[in-house]
Amino acid sequence: MFNKSRLKVARQRAGLTMRELAARVGIEPRTVTGYEAGEYLPSDDVAQKFARVLGFPLEFFAADDLDIPQVEGVSFRSMSKMTARQRDGAIAAGAVAFLLSDWLDGQFDLPHADVPDMREELPQTAAAGLRDYWGLGNRPIKNMVHLLELKGVRVFSLGEDGKEVDAYSLWRGVRPYVFLNTQKSGERSRFDAAHELGHLVLHKHAAPNGLEAEKQANEFAAAFLIPEAPLRAAGRIAGLPKVVQLKQEWSVSVAAMAYRLHETGLLTKWNYQQIFIEISRRGWRTEEPAPIRREQSQIWQKVLSEVRRDEQLGLGGLSELLSLPEGELEKLLFGLVTVGVPSAPRTAPVTPPRGKLRIVK
Known part of the structure; x- marks a missing residue:
């Protein structure tokens, strides 16, 4: 049929x-x-x-x-940049990701979702509360993708051409999903991940669209990635070199750090304006000073390592099991893994034994 x-x-x-x-x-x-x-x-x-x-x-x-994401339940990082065609293609990628995610659940024991509903909280209060709930304290977060996976969030990439197709997130039953544009800088991708986490905790099963929802997710992301208390311990900031030092410490973009310092009152309005002019003059709105390495997935690295060891499976075998083009699988994992997975012909259906993946902090 x-x-x-x-x-x-x-x-x-x-x-x-x-x-x-x-x-x-x-x-x-x-x-x-x-x-x-x-x-x-x-x-x-x-x-x-x-x-x-x-x-x-x-x-x-x-x-x-297929289980296809509903447009009204999807939180896009930015809707204004995309055409309807690009939006529909990105949402359709979610349906393909669900197939891959369901296969993953059938083969491996993975963490259950531990993302609380904080719809009644203000963004900054929710960010502090989630850090406390997850036991993160006020220290820098080493890897946002690893953290999300550890807490049961499925992370996929949007392997679309161009940067207009931005990050998005959604709940599917009890499982949260985040899709990241991995063509961005590592710093901006981290902020996108925190932004989408904000949608997941602040707008669970709601319609997380509109300027106010985006503003709340941005406030959450800034507070979650850069807590206020350790910033205040550094004192008032006057110059760009200190901003760059702090941006390296907290692994965010230099623009995001400058904004956060101004937001918390550690940069005067005049200093913020002058620093932002200098950031733009140096081209640091698109190219970061001292860029960080792109964050990658623990889950998909481990899963694909298992697939590679199974000579009868390979990526080609996995695409055959799911009746999907290899290219669709590659797009969902683009930027999240570094090692390519060679295709291998199969003579009979192969189902690998169920395994238990351990995710470390």
Whole structure:
């Protein structure tokens, strides 16, 4: 049986409108609309054309319904930069990620979600409360991706072309998800991760969209990554060199550190303005001084190491098990892992033994 939800996801992942897909397949646009609405089924010939044009195996379209994120439940880091086509493609990536995540749950014992609901708290209060709840104290957070994974958050990348497609997060039942644009600098990706964590704790199962929700998530991220107390211990800041030193200590962008210092009253308005002018003059809005290394995933490094050791599986075997193109799996893990996983042909379905992954702080 041809699955309408899978046709829509594959089309959106290919970045095509229904009219564009119809033109490539050689059918009427209204016909594609009917297929996606489930009004009727395509012939075998048309189904094969869909698979060829969209780059998905034919078996993908014959499997069960996909769990597709709802637009109103998705928190995008920035909606203004994206076109509707880019937004739909990024959300469709969530449906593919759910398939990979469900396979992961079936093969490994991983941490359950430990992300509290703090909807009644102010952003800065929630940030301090979550640090206390997780036992982080006021020390710098070494790795945001590792921390999220340790607390049961599934982290994926958005391997889309261009930086317009920004980070987003959502709850799927009891499991929180974060999708990061890993083409950004390491500092900005860390802030995105903290921003999305803010949405997860402040706007759980709500409609986390709009300027006010974004403002709250930004306030949370700044307070979570850079607690106020240790900043005050450093005293009033007068010059850019000290700002750069603190940005290295807390692994945030120099612009974010300057803003946080001004927000907490440690930079006067005049000093903040002068420092920001100098940051812009030096090109540090896009290229960071003393950049940090990009954060990577512990879970996916360990999982893919297991896949690599299984010569019968490989990434090609995993894509076959899930009826997904290898390219879709690679996009979801782009920037989160460093080691490529070679494909390996399989002669029979292989299910690796269930394992237990240990995540360290």
